[in-house]
Every structure is written in C-alpha cells, then in structure tokens.
Amino acid sequence: MIKRICVGAMIAFSASAGHAADLIGDYAPVAAQCDTLAASSLTVGQDIAFLRGEVVSRMDHAIAVAEDPRWIASTRPTFVWASETKVACGKAYGYLQSGWADGDYLAKCDCFHAKMIRFMN
Template identity: 40%
Template structure:
C-alpha cells in the first residue's frame, strides 16, 4: 500500500494540484481589473475562506468536492498573495485562486447518509496520493500552515497503518545545482523535524533532497517558481 498525505482521511485528489480541473485552462479573473490594494484584499479574503474550509471537520468528512476546491484555493491564493507582497501581480495564480474559490462557494453540502442498523464498518483510509509543503524563495523554514498538515499526518498514522514515511525536498531553478541540492535537503530535514516533533520516530523516515532535478512545473533555468519549492511527504504501510 503506497500513499501520500494531505489532510487525514481526505477523499479525492488534491495536491493540491493535480486534479483534472486544475489542468484545464483557467478563465481570466475580473479581480485583475482591481487596483493593487483592493486586489490584495480580495485575494486575502479568498485565502482566509479556503483555509477555514480546509480545516473544517465537516468538509474533511464530506463526500463532495469541497475539500478539493478548498485545498486548491488555499494553495493558489497563497501563491498569489506571495507575489503581491513582492510587488508582482501573477495572473495565473490569481485566475486559479478566483476559479477554485468560486467552485468552493458553489458546491452544496451532500445530505448525510442514513445510519445503517447492525455492525458498523470503519471507513476506509482514503487519503491523498501526494502532499506537498511549499516554501518561500531561498527559505528552508516551513510555513506556519505546515504544522496543521503534520499533525493530521501523525493523527492518521495508527488508523491507516503507516509504518514508513518518505520526505523529499525540492528546489526551483533559480540557483545553482549544488546550492539547490543543499537547500532541498535542508527543507526535507525541516519537515522531518516537524514529523518527529509530532511523534513519528526518525527511524520511520527516509529523508532526501532532489534539488531542481524533479520540477513540479517545468521552467527555464533561473525561474523562481513557487510550486517547485516544496517538500513532498508520502507514506506506506510496509
């Protein structure tokens, strides 16, 4: 059994980012017509809404796509905010932030399933194929929101039968090969440290850095692509 984690007991595919909908062309958001101050306010609002939704126990347990869209919106709105803080308007992340936020708002909750009589079968351990923790440029410090993901992974460990965890660090193409390899290793070790603090023994972890050799989004050399600055966490029951 080979799996990777997002939020504990997540149904569907996230990553945050490899869903079929994420691959489709995203329409231009009307938010791009706003001035910089109002644009940042609107993106921050969507980010805050997505964070609350992705942490909601009701949404995590839901059988619809709300958790997927909340996770997608959180990542894309966070990327858009990062660019805005550096003085850049990144149209792609803004378009996706607005599109995923709209999908999240339009989905109606699924009616609860009637409780069956007789013995109750525990739900299957259905979680993400891939979970990524994203880092700021030139940083090896895990963002504050990573702590919630780490705690969910640790909480699901026993229920899902996880015994081995792979923690793989990556970098974008903005630095030299040697530097990118080192920072990817430091990022992986930072996340491994959080997993240890959450109760997962170091002996259960395999920690590696891949530098810029496995870009999530292909770019030319020297590009500061936020999606490539990440640590991927995967787990298995063997």
C-alpha cells in the same frame, strides 16, 4: 488455480478502471475546469491593495473550510477545492507582497474559490 488468478485479475482491473461511488461527476482535469481564467474578477490591472484584500479574503475563507470537520468528512470535493484555493491564493498573495500581480495565480485563486463555493451549495 489459473481460473482463480484470472478471475482475481479481472476483478482488480475492473475495480481500478472506475471511480469511487461519488455522486458528483465534475472530475475533469484542473486545466479544463478553469478554462475561463480570462473571465476572472481578479485582474492584473487592478490596484495591488484591492487585489491583496480580495486574495486574503478568499484564502481565509478557504482555510476555514479546509479546517471544518464537516467538509473534511464530506463526499463532495469541497475540501479538495479549499486546499487548491489556499495554494493558489497563497501564491498570488506572495507575488502581491512583492508588488507583482501574477495573472495566472490571481485567476486560479478566483476560479478555485468559485469551485469551492459551488460544491458547498
């Protein structure tokens, strides 16, 4: 009986230590994945109307991807990055609506959109 419990515990611990059988190994923490936020094409110094258009374009693209059954059922993390893009771009858009360009959310919007595109190809 004790032997079965030990074997069961070993199986449970070994299964929880590994990742799912995904073929893509780009699962670093989000902060490490966008370490080039300063290299974003969306910057605080740009015109608010231009930024608003770019942010809305990325957000609309992310919404379309997040609602596409092909990406929802995919083993690639495209859906996850589409969801992250929607949130970051939505927050950036909210700030832009009030006349404030938040550099962090603009950069995250740009970075997450680029990650989404990368996993789509």
